[in-house]
Amino acid sequence: MNRVQDRDLLAAEPPAPSGAAVGYGRGSANSPDVGSPEQQRDTLLAAGCERVYLDRASSRGSTARPELDSCLASLGPGDTLVVVRLDRLGRSLPQLVTLVNDLRTRGVGIRALHEGLDSTVAGGGVVFDVFEALGDFLRELLVEGTRDGLAAARARGQRLGRPPALTPDQVHQARTMLARPENSVASIARMLNVSRSTLYKHVPELGGRQPVAPFPEAREA
Template sequence: MGFDSVDFLAPVGGGGALIGYARVSTKGQNLDRQIAALEAAGCERIFSDKKSGKNTEREELWNALDYLRTNDTLVVPSLDRLGRSIQDLIAIVAGLRERGIGFRSLHEALDTTTPGGRLVFHVFAALAEFIRELIVQGTHEGLAAARARGQRLGRPPAMTEEQIRHARSMLADPEASISSIARMLGVSRTTIYKYVPELGAGARTALTSAPKEPR
């Protein structure tokens, strides 16, 4: 189905039950005012959480979402009671829309069962996408600028150039073992082999047995 055939302002939900959801973020806060507002709005059942919005459990929210049926409407006292972020909020409302369920926020007077409420949420969704793209673009530009300045990106190397030189000089001593050199430099044997590749395939024997140049 193309965009031309979709009526983005078409009301979603409505005609079914009004189901409320309330949440407080700390134990000291009281749910009474939120519940009273939801009851006054005509909610026949109310779910409530006493947990932080950052807590991914939010068990009663998931119970409310599971309880809702097509044409029902989820009602919240305010937008910040539902989502942890604008992206989270939009994702939840989009999920409701796909199921034919409406959404109302009493404080902001938003109602997706009306054309006006649908329009506001599309503006929110577009804004969230715009912010996400700005963040991605800013990250890419920051990385490009760092590369232009010659900065090394990502994790620092396990061995510095000076450590590699020390390792090579010590490996010329037949009495020095790979393990002892690794301990002295504060790295692992694997790291030594990675940064001094000439040690592979028996090259250590050739390195230590080669005649030394006279001083």
């Protein structure tokens, strides 16, 4: 589906908010200027929010934001998500783009007080268009970066993809062991710590190997 068709489908969102204004705030030790969660709550209530969800400053390395999850789950078409600052929603641009685009598809508006962005006013929908364009741009950068990385790796002679289960030395070792009739396929596989199917794949001549009897057959008298 092309971009024009996508925009037509998403144009059904209400031009003005018809539901609740819902606030979200998040504390951060790295951004003290944004205000504490309590200060953000006061700002959001003063901006007309009916209810406010707050996440405290998370521990180092933690990405859990349970209040944001609850906030997003509570939003319906016509509602507006209000934040003191856009960076309260996402810790990275790709994360923010994904979240804003998801809100658009759900018919949810967004207001960012610090940036003065409001998708619910006349002309405010351009905010969504910008984020949609950013999303496409980031995806193209990712694809282009992946292609460039693969090309550079090939130019260096680097092998790409999953490494082989058996190295050339191990294949040579398997063939050497194969020359000794007392070695069974199972024993060779155990020695190389691979499955028999892997061994057959790398050493196809094992396919005609007959199993070795554990004891010599008794010769008839």
